[in-house]
Amino acid sequence: MSLENANVREQTAINLRSMTEEDLGAASGLSKVLGWPHRLEDWDFMLRLGRGLVATLESGEIIGTIVWWSFGERHATVGLIIVNGAWQGHGIGTNMLTTVRRLLPGRSISLNATPAGQPLYEKLGFVPTGIVEQHQGNGVSSPIIALDAGQRLRPVVQYDLQDLIAFDSAATGMDRSALIEELVQNAKGVVIDTEEGIRGYSFCRRFGWGWLIGPVAAETAEQAKALISHWIGTYGGEFIRIDTPTSSALSGWLDEMGLIRVDVVNTMSTEPVVISENAPQYFALTSQALG
Template sequence: MIDEDRPSAISLRAMRDTDIEAASLLSKALGWPHRLEDWQFMFAAGHGLVAETPAGELVGTILWWTYGAHDASLGMVIVSGAWQGHGIGRRLMSGARSALPGRTLHLNATPVGIPLYEKLGFSPCGLVEQRQAIAATQPLISLPEGMRLRPAGQSDLAALSALDHAATGMARQDLLHALLGAGRGIVVDDGGTIVGYSICRPFGWGNVIGPVIATTDLFASAMIAHWIGSGAGQFTRIDVPAACGLTAWLDEVGLPRVDTVTTMRTATDREGARGTTVFALCSQALG
């Protein structure tokens, strides 16, 4: 190994727009589906660090998103194959943590990431199933009388954020604003009260449904059925908490599980949701 190729010669610095292309090659090399546009969206909504060689080759990434004053999600933690096992992942995580003092940190861990996160004080708190397929025809779900699905726009942002906060405990208004700008939103409207919302946007090999937040399974499945119908024939992905109660139904409607990740966070004393449930994440990285 020449000096410049030593792991200790790797430096960390803030990610820039001009790093996105090289960063996207790191995720592509892992077989992850993120397009350049997905990286651009994630970076525009958050912050990042990169690890680079003295020659300027990008060999590691981490992104994070702050939600209100108390929470942050971490994602896209990647160290290129040849450089793994030399402490770069740990350095990227430490760098991100220093930028997020006092916050509860959330992430969804691949099996290879779990040992690192456990060492840094993260605890597992659930499983998330990655489900995907070419969407088939729209499943039939009827809403009770007086309730309807309707498109959601930025004017619904405050109501969506309130429902989202009830389910996640996080203040994600800025993220929801960005997601609504990148995709289409719908709500379940109960005589003027919003009891569920969902966003579907282009991502990876097709579309991703998420978030899906609702007060009942029925409202969540009505919104997911709507997106399956509107995306029939297109690749459709959804990342659902394994405990959300919809996994058997998702099998039936043709969105099989292809992978599972572990949700982890740094605080174990979070208050549970009050009558509102997360049925799908925005994405594994964004939470």
């Protein structure tokens, strides 16, 4: 960059405003430049469940995005933090995230950080709390995972909504009622059902280049494998993605299923979310952005 161009950029006013549906085309374009798989429909899904900001030039050109999701009164997640490469180093990412933090007073805020973004998040008070492994591929193996006696796998129905919200809240420590309601209405889902109630759930929906499995929560790893294997069997041969915390210990099994680990990101938080000792385990994210 020439000194003249650098001076012009230093003098250019950069504004923040609320993201609207009309901004999604430009936002999708920014993510495509990064090689992210998000379709316009995926951006629409994210914004429908949360709120966003865009950073704009005086001309109206969008050069930055950030989206966040409030889960109850105590928690939130942040994602889709993008700054146009030509405008990085001008404090835009810092300004967007600082603004969002002011809009979420008193909440613990979590995000999943790429290596490039982690130094910024550390400066703003986020600390690493875990690792997420991205697995993807054309699932080639989906063995039938036997469930314990009295447990059966069945499709999600509207009647399950309140039980799913309660199970998800126990597994994540957050009130994600609106997210679970959206998934029940617009994604495919299965539960592990018993006479005593639901003991696990998983959802699958269109995302990016194919299908995304998640979220997944269950009481045991074998239950989680049964829930995930169902979708691999359903969409085997098509592109499938799943993002799992390393604490799930599913990485090796997913590799064997044909969903190979291709990337890792660090989960970071301003304050760790507290999970009850005997709570169900969270085995796969809704997405890296949503958590």
